[in-house]
Amino acid sequence: MLRNTRVMNRFDLTRRLVAKLKDEAVVGGIGFSNFDLWASSAGRAENFYMLGSMGLAVPIALGVAIAQPRRKVFALEGDGSLLMQLGCLATVAARAPRNLAIVVWDNGVYAITGGQATPAAQAGTDIVAVARGAGIAQSAWASDEAEFEALAEQALAGDGPWLIAARIDAERPAKQTPRDPVLHRQRFMQGMGVREG
Amino acid sequence: MADATTRSWHGIVLDVLRRNEVRLVTYVPDNVLRPLIEGAHADPFFTAFPTAREEEAAGIVCGAWMAGMRGIVLMQTSGFATLPNVLASLACACQIPLLMMVSERGTLGEFNLGQALVCRTMRPVLDALGVEHHTITRLDEAEFIVDRTIRQAVGTQAPACLILSPLLTGGKVAS
Numbered sequence: 001m002l003r004n005t006r007v008m009n010r011f012d013l014t015r016r017l018v019a020k021l022k023d024e025a026v027v028g029g030i031g032f033s034n035f036d037l038w039a040s041s042a043g044r045a046e047n048f049y050m051l052g053s054m055g056l057a058v059p060i061a062l063g064v065a066i067a068q069p070r071r072k073v074f075a076l077e078g079d080g081s082l083l084m085q086l087g088c089l090a091t092v093a094a095r096a097p098r099n100l101a102i103v104v105w106d107n108g109v110y111a112i113t114g115g116q117a118t119p120a121a122q123a124g125t126d127i128v129a130v131a132r133g134a135g136i137a138q139s140a141w142a143s144d145e146a147e148f149e150a151l152a153e154q155a156l157a158g159d160g161p162w163l164i165a166a167r168i169d170a171e172r173p174a175k176q177t178p179r180d181p182v183l184h185r186q187r188f189m190q191g192m193g194v195r196e197g
Numbered sequence: 198m199a200d201a202t203t204r205s206w207h208g209i210v211l212d213v214l215r216r217n218e219v220r221l222v223t224y225v226p227d228n229v230l231r232p233l234i235e236g237a238h239a240d241p242f243f244t245a246f247p248t249a250r251e252e253e254a255a256g257i258v259c260g261a262w263m264a265g266m267r268g269i270v271l272m273q274t275s276g277f278a279t280l281p282n283v284l285a286s287l288a289c290a291c292q293i294p295l296l297m298m299v300s301e302r303g304t305l306g307e308f309n310l311g312q313a314l315v316c317r318t319m320r321p322v323l324d325a326l327g328v329e330h331h332t333i334t335r336l337d338e339a340e341f342i343v344d345r346t347i348r349q350a351v352g353t354q355a356p357a358c359l360i361l362s363p364l365l366t367g368g369k370v371a372s
Contacts, residue, residue, distance in 0.1 A: 027260070048263065052286020056256035059248070060287075063260025063268070066221065066244060071264075087249025091257075095246065185263060185291040194265035 006144045010105050010168045014040045014076070016145065017103070017152050021046070024156070025064050025192065028177075029057035029077040031112040033105055035173035037076060042175075045191030049177045049184045055084035058102055062092060065100040068192065072099045072156060079106040079127060080118045086130065092161050093135025101155035101162040102131075107170055115170060131163040139163035206339050206365050207233040210298070213343040214269065215242055217351075219296065221261050221268030223247075223254035225276050229300035229366045234271065251276040252283045259293045267351070269296040274303050277358075278315045281322050284356060289326055294350035297358040301332070305363040308371035319360070329357045334364040 010032065018026075018041045027048045028034030034049040041047060048064075050057060061075035082089075082104055092100065108121030120127070131139035138160065142148035148166055155162040177184075189195040210233055214222075222237040222245040224230065237245035248254040251272045258268035277299050288295035302309075303316025323330045329349065331342050343359060350357035363369075 025264070050287075052290060053252075053256065053283045056252065056259075056283065056287065059253045059256030060260035060263075063221075063257040063262075063266075064264040065260075066257070067261040067264035067266035085250065085253060088253050091246075091248050091253060181290040182292055185293065189263050192264045194263070 004143060005141045005167045007167050007169050008142075008145060008148070009171055011036045011039060011171070011174045013105075013145070013148055013166055013168070016149055017074070018044070020149075020152055020156060024072040024074060025061070025068070025188075026074045026076060027057050027061040027064065029075070029081045030054045031078060031081070032173045033057070033076045033078050033081070035176050038177040039174035045187050047191070048188040051177070051179055051181050051184070055081050055088075057081065058085065058088045058092065061100060061102070062088070062095065062097060064192070065097040066095070069097070069099055071192075072101065074155075075100070075102045077102065077104055078111070079104055079108065079120060080110045082127065083118060083120055086134075089131050089134035089136060089163075097161055098159040100160050101152075101164065102136075104163065104165040105168045106165055107168045109170065111170060128163065128165050131165075136161050136163050140165070142166045204336075205232065206333070206336055206361070207236055209336070209339045210343055211236045211240070213340055213347065215240075217267070217344065217347045219267045219269050219347065220244055221258060221266055222271065223257050223268060224271035225251050225254060225273075227271070227273035227276075227300050228369050229273070229361065230271050230298075251279050255280060255283050255288065255295055255297075259287055259291070259295055262293055262295070267296075269298055271298050271300075273300050274316045274319055275312060277319050277322075281326070284322075284326055284328065288356040289328070292354040293356065294354055295356040296347060296350055297356070298361065299358060300361045300366060301363060302369060305368060306370050323358055329355060330360060332360040332362050334362040336365065339365065
C-alpha cells in the first residue's frame, strides 16, 4: 500500500483540503504542518496553530470534537509528531468520535530539524496499518491527489473517526506561522463561537 | 447535602466539579484516585475516560476548553513529571486554564525510591512555570481550595494544579 502511493506536496494538499471547508475546525500540528495551514488559510478563525506540545494535534482535536460534537474537526499531524503519541490512536478508537478526521503528512523525516530520518522510516512502519491495528477502521493511504480529495470529501460527509495518510515531499513550507500563541488561541475560540470577536 | 466533616474527599471534589461545570475528566489511573474516577464514571454529568499518557489527557482538556467545555486531568505524581513541555508550550503559552489534580506519591510513607525522587521535582516544576498550586491536606478545607482554585484558573486563564496529600487521602502504603 505504502509503496504504491505517490509522493505529494503538503502545501498543495492543505490547500485542497481547506478549499472544501466551511465551519470545520482544523488543528495544525507543530512545525511545517501548521506553517502550511497558515500559508493556505491565515485568516480562517477555525484554525488552531500549535507552536509547541509536539504530538498533541490529535488529542487537542479530540478535545474540540468532544466539546462540539456537531462540528467536524480535522487534525493535521506530521508522522514524526504522531510517533511521539501513538497511544492517542487507541484513545480515539475507544471514544470513536464521529466528527474527527486525522490527516497524517508522512515524509519519514523530522523536516524542521534538518531532515533526519524517523525510526519509522528506517523500519518501514506503515502508519495506516498502525491506525487500523489501534482500532480506527476507516484509515487509508491517499494514493494521489484525487484520492486525497475523495477521502477528505468522505470524511466531511460521513461518520468518523477517519485517518487519511499522505506521503509528502521534503519541500519547505510556503510561509511561517507568527509566533503568538495567545493570538492563535483567542482567534480559534472566536472561530469556535465561545468568544466574541 | 451531608456535612463536610462526614463527606469523603472524592465526594467533595465531584460536587465542586459539578458546581463549576467541569464536565470532562481525563485521567491516567491511580489507586488513590480510584473512588474519584469511579464516581465520575457513575455520573452521566461527566464525560470520563482514560488516556494512554498524561500529555494526551492534557491536550484533550486544552482542546475542549478552547471549544467551550471545561475539564480536568487526574494523574499521580510520576505522571505529572511527563508534563513540563506541554504545560510550558501549550497551557502556559496559550493561557489555557488547564486544571490538574495529582494524587501525591513519594512522601509520608513512600516505599518506592523512584516515586520519592520524582515527587521532589513536582513543586519546583510548577513554581518554575509560575503555575498556581495548592496541596490539600484537610477534609474541611478541600471544598474551599478546589472551588476557589477552579474559579481563579478560569477567571485568570491560567493553568492550576491541586495536589492531594496522603494526609487527605491516606495515600498508598506498602502491604
